[in-house]
Amino acid sequence: MASKEEFFEHIEKGYTTKGDYLVMGAAMFEGKAVTNAHVKVPLKTMNRHGLIAGATGTGKTKTLQVLAENLSDKGVPVLLMDLKGDLSGIAQPSPGHPKIDERHAQIGLPFEPKSFPVEILSLSEQDGVKLRATVSEFGPVLLSRILDLSVTQEGIVAVVFKYCDDNKLPLLDLKDFKKVLQYATGEGKAEFTKHYGRISTSSTGTILRKIIELEQQGAERFFGEKSFEVEDLTRIDENGRGYINIIRLTDIQDRPKLFSTFMLSLLAEIYSTFPEQGDSDRPELVLFIDEAHLIFNEASKALLDQIESIVKLIRSKGIGLYFVTQNPTDVPDAVLSQLGLKVQHALRAFTAKDRKAIKLTAENYPDSEFYDTKEVLTSLGIGEALISALDEKGRPTPLAATLLRAPMSRMDVLTESELKTLVTRSDLVKKYSEEIDRESAYEILNEKIEKAEAEAAKEKARPKTTARKRTSTRQNPVIKVLTSATFIRGVLGVLKKVIR
Template sequence: MSKSEAFREQIEQGYQFKGDSIVVGAAMYEGQALTGAHVKVPLKTLNRHGLIAGATGTGKTKSLQVLAENLSLNGIPVLLMDLKGDLSGLAQPSPGHPKIDERMGQIGLDFNPDSFPVEILTLSEQGGVKLRATVSEFGPVLLSRILDLSETQQGIVAVIFKYCDDQKLPLLDLKDFKKVLQYATGEGKKEFQEAYGRISTSSTGTILRKVIELEQQGAELFFGEKSFDVNDLTRIDENGRGYVNIIRLTDIQDRPKLFSTFMLSLLAEIYSTFPEQGDSDRPELVLFIDEAHLIFKEASKALLDQIESIVKLIRSKGIGLYFVTQNPTDVPNEVLAQLGLKIQHALRAFTARDRKAIKLTAENYPVSDYYDTKEVLTSLGIGEALVTALDEKGRPTPLAATLMRAPMSRMDVLTDSELKALIKASGLVSKYNETIDRESAYELLNEKIEKAEQEAAKEEAKAPARTTQSRSRGGYKRQNPVVKVLTSATFIRGVLGVLKKVIR
């Protein structure tokens, strides 16, 4: 038996599964595709997370697209973070091309152009279903970690939430949170101190500054109502296909704090909402995070710890989490160690640092008797990748240089008219796109101010005229301290919307 035949046999045996699987391409040996030697990913282990990595222009997005298409065909909903704006083409069939036919012939698969049910979501002013959540749903623990607060400051945030619960003050958006925060060290200082202990004005000032920093990255479009129900991510269309939910993030690439805030809150909400699935034959939902380095960029230690914890725990809910980035070193080692499927496109070695990164990357893959992994990493062509998955027993499959299959849908963005038509046909736009600003902590505290002012006016009217005249001569006009604090410039209206709850 030749070495090529031995390699084919290893691939055919190593990628033979009992349950359903997705074919991602055909194994390659010495640069040539072995037609019919299909490299597969079993549905059963897709909740073990994964990584799609490679240099710019090597085919990462197309590999993501292929996985999303085949998950949808198998009735598994998908959520895609689209930071570059090039995934909307999933809603339209591929126009086809001779090169696609040639590639699919080499792989040994028929090419059938197809479109998929797509829902466009947004965090900004762009068209699509608006994603929001209230501050209360976000919770004190997660909010503190996003703001990177000290232990003392976290305690103050917890007190603010407790006060609002006790006083029945809805904490919906950041304007509510800021108002209560300021009240705690103003007229409400005595009230807070008696019930919850002393609150430092320097600590509340630091928290306020960090909230304003978050606002400056666009959080006013993130916190508020109506909150998005994550169960709407798991819809199946009338043909039994899972919805491909695409979050358009093209206008927040330069706001990593907002992006990481959204991602962590979404994962926390999914974790707290979805039931335990156990050892299922297929995932409930699969998330793909494109340009994943933005999550970890400038992230605090507390935030990284939170992400690591969620990655470890969320798979028990039937959720698969896939990071798409240029280099595996963009993902912290603690997270990287949790990833089962790896699709590694070509890396480029232009500097000593690049060569070191390639060496480290090669060490993350199973040893192969047929490849020099470091060499293959720099010689892969466009649409080729090193692939290893987990089999149905959780063992790594043989490492295979793979000619990746072409997407069935359009490998380009929708036109403006196509995008508008898609959004108009959405069943969720009318459900979530109405902005609601109901009575909350901001308005209720304003009422409290007004009542205090009226009481003060009544008391002053009862006072002897002599006292009033004396005050007038002294140039002193009494202002109720509640009014003074709660009408200050720091109480400008803060924000709107994002997603839900917390990790207890």
């Protein structure tokens, strides 16, 4: 049987690193922390993605908080998805506690309470920096993936974008996109048919219904201007610490479609904007996605493929993605296989399904002569976790049951007054607070239709020629289409200005 000294040497050798690193805590032997047997994660591997998993109440959120704090201290900006609303306390120092001192004494690590630079962001009407993007920035492919369209419907979306590009019609929000769709099968049917081919009204009807479904989850607040610039996520404060950007998502837990839409658009924008970084000594930005099952459970096959592709490619831009969820099986295998750091808190074996999940989870970790992984998974306490990371050469480190360090910031939310003060002082809130509704496809097409109707009215009001000169009774086909606007407008109501 291995001794405590042999275990200490095993951990020291497996977690030796020459570069900068994050200390997660101390490795545990026979259920107790081995002081100074520190479990370290090389900073340069933090763009290799990761997973924080475990049952409710086992300490996942505090682990996320610890990682975010330490990355900020190393000058690495962080983006946190706060679905439960319990991460804002990072902006204030921990009040301390005797149990925290006791924990850190066991780890062999001094405890230093401190606050961190925080920016509050919002997708909804909550206070904070408003996150918006235009429909044009999404592009036809990404928008089609989010709406889960068929190949034929994707083609129609591509035609709509092409028409808007050709005719200089800005697609800013969803009412712009809906207007062009309605125009393509209504007043502008002849124009579309001539230049782009016939567009099926049944297909456009399906697309419109899916857009309305997205709007019902609050997407109309997200689409529009002023667009958020992802470079603002990478700010460093005057002390050289990375900003911790917290997106408040407490009011969209029941709107997974909006959450998926936002996440995918953000990742796509980051990937297209950030330069290639290669094998750097530090990541450019690290994102933590809490309640990650909300993305994967509601995603279509096409959307999952898109997510998997981005996860594989975005690492080269120096971006790390960390999924936080209750069970590793919530994450698709194709994504799970890309994750370098795995922090597994305790799992509970209440049912046969739970026991099967524990067995599958144990098989995702390296074998260890010091642990029975399946047994450890059900016996870990709060603030303890199994950790498997990558060393500086990309090799898996030894599996370590770890007594995790405590957060240096407050493990509770900000008060209303503290939150208001934080938001009021933000430069980004001032930058993105104005909602712009400039002239775009909706207004331009409305004006175009009105002019055509006016011309048709003038044509109708002109006096008839003398009987000697025979006139054609055939109506101009373009005017015929345009004069049908009254009927179409009555059915669809597309000319009614949306008052926001």
